[in-house]
Amino acid sequence: MSVQPAQPTPPGSGSGEPALEVRDVTKRFGALVVLRGIDLVLRQGEVLGLVGDNGAGKSTLVKILSGFHQQDGGDVMVGGERVHFHSVQAARAHGIETVYQDLALIPQLPVYLNLFLGHEVTKLGPLRFLDKGTMRKLARQYLDDINVHVPSVDAEAAQLSGGQRQAVAVARSVRAATKILLLDEPLAAMGARESRLIIDLVKDLASSGRVSIIVIDHNYAHLFELCDRINVMQGGRITIDQPVHETSLEKLTELMISSYRSQLEEIPNDGA
Ligand SMILES: Nc1ncnc2c1ncn2[C@@H]1O[C@H](COP(=O)(O)OP(=O)(O)OP(=O)(O)O)[C@@H](O)[C@H]1O
Numbered sequence: 001m002s003v004q005p006a007q008p009t010p011p012g013s014g015s016g017e018p019a020l021e022v023r024d025v026t027k028r029f030g031a032l033v034v035l036r037g038i039d040l041v042l043r044q045g046e047v048l049g050l051v052g053d054n055g056a057g058k059s060t061l062v063k064i065l066s067g068f069h070q071q072d073g074g075d076v077m078v079g080g081e082r083v084h085f086h087s088v089q090a091a092r093a094h095g096i097e098t099v100y101q102d103l104a105l106i107p108q109l110p111v112y113l114n115l116f117l118g119h120e121v122t123k124l125g126p127l128r129f130l131d132k133g134t135m136r137k138l139a140r141q142y143l144d145d146i147n148v149h150v151p152s153v154d155a156e157a158a159q160l161s162g163g164q165r166q167a168v169a170v171a172r173s174v175r176a177a178t179k180i181l182l183l184d185e186p187l188a189a190m191g192a193r194e195s196r197l198i199i200d201l202v203k204d205l206a207s208s209g210r211v212s213i214i215v216i217d218h219n220y221a222h223l224f225e226l227c228d229r230i231n232v233m234q235g236g237r238i239t240i241d242q243p244v245h246e247t248s249l250e251k252l253t254e255l256m257i258s259s260y261r262s263q264l265e266e267i268p269n270d271g272a
């Protein structure tokens, strides 16, 4: 097997400066230790794929990086600066946008307001107020431009299909991210057309080089198309760190299956 265990790369080497560094990050929920010391580097303009079994802790890591959860230990650095986000708003203020696996949109809000969430257009009057007309118009235009079809930008997010909701969530974050974009299974629930559309949207953003991206997806073919590098999370740590050109879909699949088999062998046989 030519896939090698993770070799921590010194910050600043390789294709670009680190946009994000995670050092020895730990997280537990009560007695359950989920992250046991995550070390990860995301370089400027890079697309990093994160894979791991269900329950490995991928979403937990994304939620720490986006300010939704706080880590118990370890450091997170953004652009070389140590940060500790106590809210999603604090992470947003650092240019970090996230598409959550389970919290894509606010169901009660119309599509156009969801699209501008956290970056609302306001106009000045006696008081600052939301410029709903402009947001509606811009939302319609933007969704048309990128070929995302929704019944109406005035429809509540709750009325959209799962795939439409996810497409709007990805569109929103792609539009808003200025430094780092975190995509937690952005293609789950997506049909072939919408998957293609989202992959192209993310590729466009990546090719601009202005935003660094982490994408979680259980479909390795998507990752091989989108990513420069792949990290594997197992047992609460990053165990593999590989540029995509040094591995292959077959090797990664084989590796994940052999790791699953070795976990099975560790489970005591009940003798039945
Ligand atoms: N808020 C929470 N409270 C308690 N336990 C949690 C919480 N969030 C996640 N967990 C637990 O932490 C572990 C890791 O969950 P996480 O959602 O990070 O996994 P994942 O790698 O994203 O999995 P999947 O591929 O299925 O999305 C799981 O055992 C999960 O049950």
Ligand SMILES: [Mg+2]
Binding pocket: 058, 059, 060, 101, 184
């Ligand atoms: Mg998850």
